[in-house]
Amino acid sequence: MEQKKNGGPKRGLWKAEEDMILKKYVETHGEGNWATLSKRSGLKRGGKSCRLRWKNYLRPNIKRGEMSNQEQDLIIRMHNLLGNRWSLIAGRLPGRTDNEVKNYWNTHLNKKTCTVLGKRKSIDHKNNNTFDQNRDGDKSMSSADNSEPPLISSPETKADNDQGSMDLDDDEKRMKQVTKEVDIVDGCTDNTWMERAVHCFNYDDYELETPFMMMMNLSSSNLVFHEEPFTPCLDSFLLFDAFGTDSEVGNQSFLP
DNA sequence: AAAGTTCTCAACCGCGACGAG
DNA sequence: GCTCGTCGCGGTTGAGAACTT
Numbered sequence: 001m002e003q004k005k006n007g008g009p010k011r012g013l014w015k016a017e018e019d020m021i022l023k024k025y026v027e028t029h030g031e032g033n034w035a036t037l038s039k040r041s042g043l044k045r046g047g048k049s050c051r052l053r054w055k056n057y058l059r060p061n062i063k064r065g066e067m068s069n070q071e072q073d074l075i076i077r078m079h080n081l082l083g084n085r086w087s088l089i090a091g092r093l094p095g096r097t098d099n100e101v102k103n104y105w106n107t108h109l110n111k112k113t114c115t116v117l118g119k120r121k122s123i124d125h126k127n128n129n130t131f132d133q134n135r136d137g138d139k140s141m142s143s144a145d146n147s148e149p150p151l152i153s154s155p156e157t158k159a160d161n162d163q164g165s166m167d168l169d170d171d172e173k174r175m176k177q178v179t180k181e182v183d184i185v186d187g188c189t190d191n192t193w194m195e196r197a198v199h200c201f202n203y204d205d206y207e208l209e210t211p212f213m214m215m216m217n218l219s220s221s222n223l224v225f226h227e228e229p230f231t232p233c234l235d236s237f238l239l240f241d242a243f244g245t246d247s248e249v250g251n252q253s254f255l256p
Numbered sequence: 257a258a259a260g261t262t263c264t265c266a267a268c269c270g271c272g273a274c275g276a277g
Numbered sequence: 278g279c280t281c282g283t284c285g286c287g288g289t290t291g292a293g294a295a296c297t298t
Contacts, residue, residue, distance in 0.1 A: 013266070013292085035283070051284075052267070087286060102287075103265050 009046035014053055022050055023058050056097045063095025
């Protein structure tokens with residue numbers, strides 16, 4: 001992988017020495033001007049490569065290692081809200097990069113959300129956990145079942161994903177008692193609206209055991225995400241409703 | 257122990273947005 | 278308005294690790 005293309009910039013994995021050079025250069029001269037950086041620093045890397053390496057690996061306060069349950073929940077819910085807007089999602093996770101979130105989604109969460117129908121035992125090696133997994137992910141999913149794979153947020157799917165973090169039976173029962181349908185409202189797909197919703201969805205306010213429980217505690221409105229694969233409008237409303245007027249973030253007006 | 261298979265994630269690529277000249 | 282350079286984003290790739298047969 002590590003070769004030069006027609007004498008072009010070096011490619012492949014970064015070495016420790018290269019990391020050191022890049023880090024020192026950025027600490028001295030600051031971020032930005034990546035094309036200039038790649039020339040002046042002596043690194044035989046392209047500007048894009050330098051930028052990516054800094055952003056995803058060398059930048060201070062990068063958090064590495066396992067995603068916590070809270071982070072997982074947040075990613076799932078934010079993805080439900082925004083789709084593949086990785087940078088936006090990562091922006092709500094201190095120390096996590098868009099690339100990391102994207103990889104995590106593709107390798108862990110995306111599979112997990114497809115586990116409901118698949119029912120094949122697999123092992124999460126890093127956590128030493130087992131979970132039901134459709135081994136071939138979305139490929140075989142379509143042939144096994146023509147319907148869209150359900151998203152994480154339905155009560156049934158939720159149960160598969162929160163194993164060990166809460167008493168599912170109790171919460172599910174409570175959930176079913178007071179489920180509220182939220183209608184999709186036309187005309188709320190613009191970015192401003194979405195970003196207000198995201199702004200409202202602050203990682204720091206995320207203290208209760210699971211977002212699901214948080215919803216249960218916040219207001220009299222108890223909600224489930226819709227089964228649709230991507231319903232940003234619906235989820236925006238969910239967030240507003242979930243945070244309600246009693247919550248801290250609810251004191252601000254996010255309405256257009 | 258070896259070969260084959262699957263998984264993970266760092267890095268690359270292409271594209272669009274944006275600002276400067 | 279056009280071109281050029283830079284930046285940031287999301288999708289994809291592939292090497293190496295981990296696991297299975």
